[in-house]
Amino acid sequence: MTLMKSWVASANAPDHPFPLNNLPYGVFSIGDGDPRCGVAIGDMILDCREAEEEGVIDMGTGPLFDVPFWNEVMEEGPELWARLRARLTEILAEGSPERAAVEPLLTPATDAVMHLPFLVAEFTDFYAGKHHAVNVGTMFRGAENALPPNWLHMPIGYNGRASSVVVSGTPVRRPWGQLKSPDHDTPAFLPCRRFDLELEMGAIVGSGSDGPVTVDEADEMIFGYVLLNDWSARDIQAWEYQPLGPFQAKATATTISPWIVTAAALDPFRTTCPAREVELLPHLRDTVPMLYDIDLWVSLAPLDKPASIITRTNYNEMYYSAAQQLAHHSTSGCPMNPGDLLGSGTVSGPEKGNRGSLLELSWGGKEPITLETGDQRSFIEDGDTLILHGAARGDGYTIGFGDCTGQVIPALENPYER
Amino acid sequence: MTLMKSWVASANAPDHPFPLNNLPYGVFSIGDGDPRCGVAIGDMILDCREAEEEGVIDMGTGPLFDVPFWNEVMEEGPELWARLRARLTEILAEGSPERAAVEPLLTPATDAVMHLPFLVAEFTDFYAGKHHAVNVGTMFRGAENALPPNWLHMPIGYNGRASSVVVSGTPVRRPWGQLKSPDHDTPAFLPCRRFDLELEMGAIVGSGSDGPVTVDEADEMIFGYVLLNDWSARDIQAWEYQPLGPFQAKATATTISPWIVTAAALDPFRTTCPAREVELLPHLRDTVPMLYDIDLWVSLAPLDKPASIITRTNYNEMYYSAAQQLAHHSTSGCPMNPGDLLGSGTVSGPEKGNRGSLLELSWGGKEPITLETGDQRSFIEDGDTLILHGAARGDGYTIGFGDCTGQVIPALENPYER
Numbered sequence: 001m002t003l004m005k006s007w008v009a010s011a012n013a014p015d016h017p018f019p020l021n022n023l024p025y026g027v028f029s030i031g032d033g034d035p036r037c038g039v040a041i042g043d044m045i046l047d048c049r050e051a052e053e054e055g056v057i058d059m060g061t062g063p064l065f066d067v068p069f070w071n072e073v074m075e076e077g078p079e080l081w082a083r084l085r086a087r088l089t090e091i092l093a094e095g096s097p098e099r100a101a102v103e104p105l106l107t108p109a110t111d112a113v114m115h116l117p118f119l120v121a122e123f124t125d126f127y128a129g130k131h132h133a134v135n136v137g138t139m140f141r142g143a144e145n146a147l148p149p150n151w152l153h154m155p156i157g158y159n160g161r162a163s164s165v166v167v168s169g170t171p172v173r174r175p176w177g178q179l180k181s182p183d184h185d186t187p188a189f190l191p192c193r194r195f196d197l198e199l200e201m202g203a204i205v206g207s208g209s210d211g212p213v214t215v216d217e218a219d220e221m222i223f224g225y226v227l228l229n230d231w232s233a234r235d236i237q238a239w240e241y242q243p244l245g246p247f248q249a250k251a252t253a254t255t256i257s258p259w260i261v262t263a264a265a266l267d268p269f270r271t272t273c274p275a276r277e278v279e280l281l282p283h284l285r286d287t288v289p290m291l292y293d294i295d296l297w298v299s300l301a302p303l304d305k306p307a308s309i310i311t312r313t314n315y316n317e318m319y320y321s322a323a324q325q326l327a328h329h330s331t332s333g334c335p336m337n338p339g340d341l342l343g344s345g346t347v348s349g350p351e352k353g354n355r356g357s358l359l360e361l362s363w364g365g366k367e368p369i370t371l372e373t374g375d376q377r378s379f380i381e382d383g384d385t386l387i388l389h390g391a392a393r394g395d396g397y398t399i400g401f402g403d404c405t406g407q408v409i410p411a412l413e414n415p416y417e418r
Numbered sequence: 419m420t421l422m423k424s425w426v427a428s429a430n431a432p433d434h435p436f437p438l439n440n441l442p443y444g445v446f447s448i449g450d451g452d453p454r455c456g457v458a459i460g461d462m463i464l465d466c467r468e469a470e471e472e473g474v475i476d477m478g479t480g481p482l483f484d485v486p487f488w489n490e491v492m493e494e495g496p497e498l499w500a501r502l503r504a505r506l507t508e509i510l511a512e513g514s515p516e517r518a519a520v521e522p523l524l525t526p527a528t529d530a531v532m533h534l535p536f537l538v539a540e541f542t543d544f545y546a547g548k549h550h551a552v553n554v555g556t557m558f559r560g561a562e563n564a565l566p567p568n569w570l571h572m573p574i575g576y577n578g579r580a581s582s583v584v585v586s587g588t589p590v591r592r593p594w595g596q597l598k599s600p601d602h603d604t605p606a607f608l609p610c611r612r613f614d615l616e617l618e619m620g621a622i623v624g625s626g627s628d629g630p631v632t633v634d635e636a637d638e639m640i641f642g643y644v645l646l647n648d649w650s651a652r653d654i655q656a657w658e659y660q661p662l663g664p665f666q667a668k669a670t671a672t673t674i675s676p677w678i679v680t681a682a683a684l685d686p687f688r689t690t691c692p693a694r695e696v697e698l699l700p701h702l703r704d705t706v707p708m709l710y711d712i713d714l715w716v717s718l719a720p721l722d723k724p725a726s727i728i729t730r731t732n733y734n735e736m737y738y739s740a741a742q743q744l745a746h747h748s749t750s751g752c753p754m755n756p757g758d759l760l761g762s763g764t765v766s767g768p769e770k771g772n773r774g775s776l777l778e779l780s781w782g783g784k785e786p787i788t789l790e791t792g793d794q795r796s797f798i799e800d801g802d803t804l805i806l807h808g809a810a811r812g813d814g815y816t817i818g819f820g821d822c823t824g825q826v827i828p829a830l831e832n833p834y835e836r
Binding site: 121122127137140141148149150153154156157158159160161162163164173175176177178180186187188189211212213214233236239240241242243244245246247248249251252253278281282283328329331332333334335336337340412415416418 | 545834
């Protein structure tokens with residue numbers, strides 16, 4: 001696909017993240033104004049609430065934009081999603097006769113504060129990148145037990161904590177937790193010493209289900225994608241995760257990028273999963289390409305210093321697609337709801353420079369990485385800002401996500417003193 | 419404490435589950451009517467929506483009962499909880515001058531259909547009974563690894579799936595899932611063969627938090643308790659749970675009893691946790707008694723046959739209280755919200771007849787139990803109805819929960835055919 005031109009001139013630059021081909025969905029506010037739904041187009045945001053009030057958007061449903069989240073659009077289902085996208089494309093396309101009516105509904109993005117784009121119903125995090133699973137498994141359980149026996153047969157996941165999902169830009173406070181170092185007999189309650197990022201994609205369930213769904217059905221249920229940083233306290237995790245999985249190590253915060261990039265916008269970038277090492281059971285088998293070719297990279301900026309890129313990878317490295325994860329999630333009859341968020345699992349590539357966490361990049365802290373500033377890092381230090389970036393690159397255009405940013409601030413001195 | 423007498427005569431029987439001392443909170447409907455909040459008193463239910471509309475309940479807040487769930491009451495906090503309970507006690511007590519105004523607001527409980535009493539925000543399930551942990555650990559990992567090294571230092575838990583929580587009486591369909599039997603090289607996708615119950619208490623978080631809370635603060639945040647059956651697919655669990663914990667094995671359904679028994683009603687039954695085998699870290703230490711003396715028992719009725727009691731235990735067997743679980747849950751800064759549900763973990767006692775799951779009662783299926791009907795059970799069979807019961811026994815009165823019931827119906831023949 002090639003660039004679709006908009007009358008919003010900034011949207012037509014080949015490297016702009018928000019061309020007419022994208023039209024990502026967010027929630028923004030200006031000054032003291034109420035948060036409302038908006039669509040990014042170039043350097044501008046279309047105010048959906050105003051557009052609906054003015055009759056520029058009228059999908060023949062009840063009001064969709066009287067609330068500051070996209071869940072009501074999701075609940076309408078794929079047919080409405082397609083019609084809404086077509087209408088937005090129509091009014092923002094070069095030559096649209098409606099330009100004069102639409103132009104007053106645009107606000108410069110630089111004036112906007114972004115909010116969570118949807119109400120997160122429940123959050124599930126998967127472990128579906130093979131390079132990551134092998135790397136972490138080797139460090140936690142040794143090379144001979146790196147990949148659990150079930151891993152090649154189904155996307156392993158665990159339920160996370162929806163209440164801890166925050167939008168890009170929210171500061172993240174270093175947590176306290178129960179830790180036990182190998183050279184102590186008993187655990188201690190201390191601020192986390194091995195605080196880490198996880199570079200992930202988040203898939204947003206748009207349509208619900210109340211019974212098992214096929215991989216094809218699951219693919220149609222997915223509304224869109226965000227970048228997702230699943231902040232991880234590695235020392236808390238190592239002590240707590242056996243036998244019931246990660247719990248407090250993953251509950252401090254999960255940051256998502258502010259714009260939902262729709263599955264429709266990503267459709268031209270579909271790609272297949274890697275070759276299967278063992279055949280999947282029929283209910284989890286790939287049908288059509290359901291991964292996406294999305295470049296992902298992370299930069300780290302120490303306090304008051306410039307950022308260095310610390311890793312580069314691609315979403316096409318995952319062993320399981322979000323559709324396969326969602327299909328697996330539904331096998332038990334587990335009800336899935338609009339607003340459920342599925343983390344892909346850490347996206348690591350095959351080489352050292354492609355790893356999606358500091359745990360892997362520094363190999364458990366044994367091989368610190370050196371930033372362009374000369375600073376070294378094994379794990380995140382206070383004041384560090386982590387920035388996740390993503391881009392799907394088309395013919396003369398780019399589909400971007402907006403940055404997924406978080407600065408780590410120091411732990412509370414005494415967590416019980418308020 | 420002794421029986422507090424009500425002018426609702428049925429409430430004064432010493433073994434009635436809903437005396438004036440109890441006043442549990444539910445959501446009910448009559449015929450085609452809308453669900454609304456209600457309070458059980460003897461054989462009757464007080465209609466809170468009508469009581470508010472008539473001015474019989476007016477707590478000086480905005481409307482509390484214009485919605486069919488108790489979350490709005492929870493959000494008001496402990497001061498309101500106490501005032502509401504005092505007001506309900508006043509109008510329902512023997513000799514109340516308001517009897518004539520209140521009596522028309524009562525409906526016979528036999529006419530009511532019960533609904534989920536609150537919107538479940540998120541669901542966390544713990545593993546805080548030592549007998550259960552040792553029993554299951556022995557079966558899953560061998561006697562030498564039965565209790566994980568962290569178990570005596572913190573309440574181990576995992577996030578469950580709020581969308582799968584259902585009210586007592588909802589049929590539970592046997593799930594499909596990925597299983598691997600030890601004598602096969604590869605897994606298969608089949609209906610669960612080892613479907614089980616877990617006898618638990620559920621604690622309902624009433625007040626939220628956005629940082630670590632002490633055990634005392636956590637105790638005050640708990641609104642009330644329900645009986646909770648965490649249906650478990652043991653064969654799915656055994657294959658999936660390493661390394662990230664139970665996932666689809668626990669996602670089919672979790673049934674709760676229909677009435678929230680308030681922490682206030684249970685206050686006279688507070689009891690201490692068992693002696694600590696190793697000292698807890700200060701932030702998790704017991705301060706005052708925070709467990710409760712509640713008799714718990716389970717009956718199983720095969721299809722069209724009478725029920726047999728299969729186990730008897732007591733909530734005082736738990737190693738960790740709900741307050742300790744909630745305090746631990748918050749250590750990372752994890753935001754806790756009104757409507758969060760915390761499963762205690764399976765409540766097993768020390769003897770074989772006190773075990774809270776069929777997995778333990780039949781020792782992994784090796785020692786089937788015999789019901790009074792002569793039927794044998796290793797795990798649940800299609801058509802079986804499981805009923806959890808609970809009662810705290812005071813001086814001449816009983817605090818009951820209402821039954822927590824679910825009938826297991828056969829798996830779908832083909833889960834993808836609709």
